Amino acid sequence: MNFPVRDDRNVILIDALSALQGGGQTYLINLLQFMPRQVADKCRVILLVPHGEQHRFGIHPNVELFSSEFASKNLFCRLIWSKFYLPLHLKREQVDLLYCPGGFVSVFGNWKTAVAFRNMLPFSIEDRRRYPLGYMRARLAILRWVQARSFRRSDLVIFISLFAKSVIDVVVDNRQGRSEVIPHGISHHFRKSPHNAMRGLPSSYVCYVSILNVYKAQLEVVSAWSMLRSRRVCTEKLLLVGPASDRYGAKVIALIKKLGLQDEVLILGNISYDDLPMLYHFATINLFASSCENCPNILLEALSAGRPVLCSDYQPMPEFAGDAVLYFDPYDPKTLATQLVRVLDDPVLQRSLGQKASERSLQFEWSQSAQRTWRVLAEVASGSVFPTALST
Numbered sequence: 126m127n128f129p130v131r132d133d134r135n136v137i138l139i140d141a142l143s144a145l146q147g148g149g150q151t152y153l154i155n156l157l158q159f160m161p162r163q164v165a166d167k168c169r170v171i172l173l174v175p176h177g178e179q180h181r182f183g184i185h186p187n188v189e190l191f192s193s194e195f196a197s198k199n200l201f202c203r204l205i206w207s208k209f210y211l212p213l214h215l216k217r218e219q220v221d222l223l224y225c226p227g228g229f230v231s232v233f234g235n236w237k238t239a240v241a242f243r244n245m246l247p248f249s250i251e252d253r254r255r256y257p258l259g260y261m262r263a264r265l266a267i268l269r270w271v272q273a274r275s276f277r278r279s280d281l282v283i284f285i286s287l288f289a290k291s292v293i294d295v296v297v298d299n300r301q302g303r304s305e306v307i308p309h310g311i312s313h314h315f316r317k318s319p320h321n322a323m324r325g326l327p328s329s330y331v332c333y334v335s336i337l338n339v340y341k342a343q344l345e346v347v348s349a350w351s352m353l354r355s356r357r358v359c360t361e362k363l364l365l366v367g368p369a370s371d372r373y374g375a376k377v378i379a380l381i382k383k384l385g386l387q388d389e390v391l392i393l394g395n396i397s398y399d400d401l402p403m404l405y406h407f408a409t410i411n412l413f414a415s416s417c418e419n420c421p422n423i424l425l426e427a428l429s430a431g432r433p434v435l436c437s438d439y440q441p442m443p444e445f446a447g448d449a450v451l452y453f454d455p456y457d458p459k460t461l462a463t464q465l466v467r468v469l470d471d472p473v474l475q476r477s478l479g480q481k482a483s484e485r486s487l488q489f490e491w492s493q494s495a496q497r498t499w500r501v502l503a504e505v506a507s508g509s510v511f512p513t514a515l516s517t
Contacts, residue, residue, distance in 0.1 A: 159495035288441035310491030405430035
């Protein structure tokens with residue numbers, strides 16, 4: 126194999142083949158946008174992206190984009206390509222560090238490896254059991270094994286919450302590599318207050334943005350809304366925003382009909398990323414009822430809107446929201462109904478919670494998250510310490 130002439134920069138390759146949509150792309154875009162100048166000068170960065178998605182990642186002039194049409198066809202092709210071709214590519218480019226933000230290392234070899242832990246579900250036995258026996262449980266069990274292997278063997282694991290690190294420290298033994306806890310940030314897209322609400326929205330509503338799935342507890346949220354309506358006259362509507370898994374989504378729709386809430390609980394489906402800030406900012410209350418998260422991006426986005434937030438009391442939600450929200454047990458609808466009554470009928474409390482939420486959100490900035498990530502990647506790649514203060 127003929128190797129190109131190498132300069133004195135360390136080479137970092139980021140395997141982003143799995144970043145097809147949503148949070149994975151948001152993470153990478155912010156990482157590239159806030160790359161420190163010192164890293165760009167001292168490191169050669171190659172980004173491996175899905176074929177046809179290159180236009181989304183052409184953000185930093187110092188980042189080289191590479192894609193494979195074959196690897197982008199489907200998961201099976203991606204695994205085959207990663208197993209047999211990626212090692213050749215890593216050797217040809219003389220890569221010092223392979224970073225896999227998708228949760229497991231593509232391939233090990235004579236290069237250092239770093240991996241990000243972003244999916245808690247495979248490691249939550251309680252939440253895995255919420256799924257019926259079948260494909261999903263089997264898939265999560267396989268992911269648990271694959272991810273644990275990556276965490277055990279990698280030179281660096283980037284956690285996005287202290288809670289996530291505490292879980293892996295217990296269930297994955299003999300980890301030898303370095304660990305860093307670097308939470309995600311909040312895009313400025315969500316901090317801007319929209320001028321106008323979306324056409325057709327209710328004048329007053331409680332908003333829950335999240336995929337309809339078993340660990341998101343929409344069934345319990347709907348039950349809590351029914352209890353709320355039995356305690357007070359409700360002019361507010363409940364908005365459920367997000368795509369639905371077929372089986373669980375059908376259960377939510379069936380419960381809404383059973384409780385006679387067709388005109389009170391509105392399922393909006395998947396709303397574009399650009400419209401989400403408007404939904405958060407014009408909500409009377411934003412709520413988040415998930416029981417399984419690593420870094421709850423939706424919670425952070427809701428905090429940045431400066432509206433009252435009611436939140437699941439499962440970790441890591443308290444780690445991120447602190448005392449800026451009111452908590453409830455997502456699987457006890459009575460606790461949510463009680464908190465809803467408390468906030469909806471108290472304008473002073475609404476203002477106080479909104480202010481606390483806005484202030485808390487300022488602790489999470491993508492510029493800081495990206496700089497910390499690049500610093501630790503550069504340090505592992507080079508084996509040397511980078512300066513604390515980096516500039517973009």
